[in-house]
Amino acid sequence: MPKIQASTVAEHRAAQRAALLDAARTLLSEHPEEIPSLADVARHAGLARSSAYSYFKSRTDMFDVLVADTFPRWSAFVEKQMAEARTPGARILAYVEANLQLVARGDHALARALASVGNSEVLATSSRLLHDSLEAPLRAALTEHGASDPDRMAELVQSVVYALSRMIENGLDLPAARGLARELLTPYLRSDAG
Known part of the structure; x- marks a missing residue:
């Protein structure tokens, strides 16, 4: 099981979700003509690809x-x-x-x-x-x-x-x-x- 990076599981999940959204925002801002995949976003956020799918369908x-x-x-x-x-x-x-x-x-x-x-x-x-x-x-x-x-x-x-x-x-x-x-x-x- 991955190590929790916050004082509670809820805070950890909120931080990971925010990191994914920030990564997507950054990738789209830097390269608006290239639509990143969930794997690209997860990689940019420093998370596993499967993490992205646990937050977004x-x-x-x-x-x-x-x-x-x-x-x-x-x-x-x-x-x-x-x-x-x-x-x-x-x-x-x-x-x-x-x-x-x-x-x-x-x-x-x-x-x-x-x-x-x-x-x-x-x-x-x-x-x-x-x-x-x-x-x-x-x-x-x-x-x-x-x-x-x-x-x-x-x-x-x-x-x-x-x-x-x-x-x-x-x-x-x-x-x-x-x-x-x-x-x-x-x-x-x-x-x-x-």
């Missing part, structure tokens, strides 16, 4: 769990960045910049890789929940900033995020993308963006 099952595990992390990251901003305008910029940071660090590539291998229903549900949870604080900041139509303005802000995300994926560096976002949005946000 299949590769698709593992990727569905990874979607459900990853999207809330992204949402929490964006919300934390927005919460640290002092003004509505600064929160709007924080939303844009946090999303661009996620793209620059490879999280968007991870999302595309997950879309190609995960259960489309799980992905669609998680994606919808992610976007809803991200757009609510954006709409609130836009409302507080004085937007006449916060819902449509949120769509416009999101279109800026999408356009700059594509630019980052095509080689634009993060500081340049942030600079373009600020140049475009600052006139609207006025001095409130600080």
Whole structure:
């Protein structure tokens, strides 16, 4: 029997499961065009192939769990960045910049890789929940900033995020993308963006 690496069996299992998810996340982020097998993920996590099957029924099952595990992390990251901003305008910029940071660090590539291998229903549900949870604080900041139509303005802000995300994926560096976002949005946000 393998040695338990935690104070309880439950903690050990949770740590191994987390190690497998982290390994899958890393492999997909580094090589989004190569979908790893459960054996690849287990090897990267330093575990036996059979360990992966004791936590996940299949590769698709593992990727569905990874979607459900990853999207809330992204949402929490964006919300934390927005919460640290002092003004509505600064929160709007924080939303844009946090999303661009996620793209620059490879999280968007991870999302595309997950879309190609995960259960489309799980992905669609998680994606919808992610976007809803991200757009609510954006709409609130836009409302507080004085937007006449916060819902449509949120769509416009999101279109800026999408356009700059594509630019980052095509080689634009993060500081340049942030600079373009600020140049475009600052006139609207006025001095409130600080």
